[in-house]
Amino acid sequence: MNQTKVLVADDDPNVCEIIRLYFAKQQIDLVIANNGKQALELVEKESPDMIILDVMMPEMDGFEVCREIRKKWDTPIIMLTAKEEEFDRVLGLELGADDYMTKPFSPRELVARIRAIFRRLQPRERTEEDTLQTLSFADLTIDIDKREVIAAGEKVAFRPKEFELLVHMARSPGSVFSREQLLEQIWGYDYFGDVRTIDVHIKKIRQRLHKLPYECIHTVWGVGYKFEVDE
Incomplete structure (x- = not known):
């Protein structure tokens, strides 16, 4: 630094x-x-x-x-x-x-x-997972290279961590992530922060995607969250 x-x-x-x-x-x-x-x-x-x-x-x-x-x-x-x-x-x-x-x-x-x-x-090294640069679902497109989200035909602005959190979950539809896992994987440190940080950012993501005809971020009670779209 x-x-x-x-x-x-x-x-x-x-x-x-x-x-x-x-x-x-x-x-x-x-x-x-x-x-x-x-x-x-x-x-x-x-x-x-x-x-x-x-x-x-x-x-x-x-x-x-x-x-x-x-x-x-x-x-x-x-x-x-x-x-x-x-x-x-x-x-x-x-x-x-x-x-x-x-x-x-x-x-x-x-x-x-x-x-x-x-x-x-900081930019990280590309992995095999990064070769897929556009994630497409019904009424939702996430362009990873351009850092753009198109929801229900409209471009939606995301703050950096919100975008990273959405991409991380959308890469593994159906997978359940605990708040601790997301905190470590997105924020890059092991539990320095409060897990409620995740709840706040999930709330913001849901608000930004409110025009979608479905909910794509689901709460798994007692565990955490998952990304899932019924297409």
Whole structure:
């Protein structure tokens, strides 16, 4: 992760200093914002490779900043929250955050999550499975090379992880995946995150495919999810 630039937006100077010291050892360039408004200005000015947003900040909170960033950029975002309520974590993911961490956290785990997100975004070596670049079902076409989804005759925009999750499941119709399996296979790390991350993204996929005359992502109660189309 040589010369990676990370923007950290947090009004707690102690948190920023801990991150600064650890990032320096990891060869990560750090840009610090002390409030939400400044964070947005620095995203525009610095074009960071990763953004870390504290939920509770002056000027604009982390949720507002995340919402504004997603209007223009796909830069990966990790949310920081000192709260324990599920609402905060799920809302962040629904607004487009890629991951979240609850304070207090270890800088080592933060860097591990950053690395995991970057690994997921990097092109991987082609496998035999990748030779099939278009997945076609009734009223649904997934063009893997172009990263396009056509549902009921209309192009549907997907965020990166939503698309990867859909492709992963659609490659194996009828196969049941546990939330833990999907978290590890799509996010690229072993259970650092909350399995409810999967539920949030499945919900978003279903919403995006709402014009299909059928449900293609099915819940397997007590296990996880499967992709299946009755053609």
